[in-house]
Amino acid sequence: MRPFDEDGLSAASGFSMAEREAVYHAIMTRRDVRSQFQPDPLPEDVVERLLTAAHHAPSVGFMQPWNFIMVRSAEVRARVRDAFMKANEEAALLFEGERRQAYRALKLEGIVEAPLGICVTCDPTRSGSVVLGRTHNPRMDSYSTVCAVQNLWLAARAEGVGIGWVSIFHEDDLKAILGIPDHIEVVAWLCAGFVERLYDEPELAAKGWRQRLPLEELVFHDGWGRRER
């Protein structure tokens, strides 16, 4: 533990080169995983570290609106997969012609293959109706929960655990399967399991669905659309 002064502050020294590289390495090599899961259950200490990382995410007003429903039951995961299949077929029909065929060829979940499903939810009532920082934008609680997902995802990368985020569901189907109360929002279904190999680039890019945009096209200066400095 670093020493704290009387205000509870300690020196914000930078990371060593190796620590910095490790952080960027996790960020750059994190992947969404759909099909490389190993069936072995994740050890409890690993799961605990992933959840602890998630729980240290930033949250609006320090609201910590998240819950994590850990789904190990193969029977429950099979029902979740059925809910995905229904929604995925609806999604396929929204694309036309070749794009529909290309969509159908993609594998977009590993719900049954991954030994653990984590349903991450957001409770908008977690700290009363008036929340510091959320008063003018109620979606801030969902955004906070997404931060928890990203923390978990990066920690998982460092642990050799693959994570696949599946969002192709009717929320009510997931709520019914998992007994989630009406007022709770489902933010993510995460497939989790050890992986030996990962794609070097997003699988959707490797399979020609969509490529990474050039960063410089996305950065503006001093106003929307202003590319010059």
Ligand SMILES: Cc1cc2c(cc1C)N(C[C@H](O)[C@H](O)[C@H](O)COP(=O)(O)O)c1[nH]c(=O)[nH]c(=O)c1N2
């Ligand atoms: C909110 C949200 C929701 C989803 C995803 C991501 C996020 C952030 N992704 C994963 C997504 O396709 C993936 O992140 C991008 O293709 C980039 O690839 P990498 O994550 O860098 O491997 C995703 N992937 C998938 O196969 N099925 C899905 O339902 C979803 N849903």
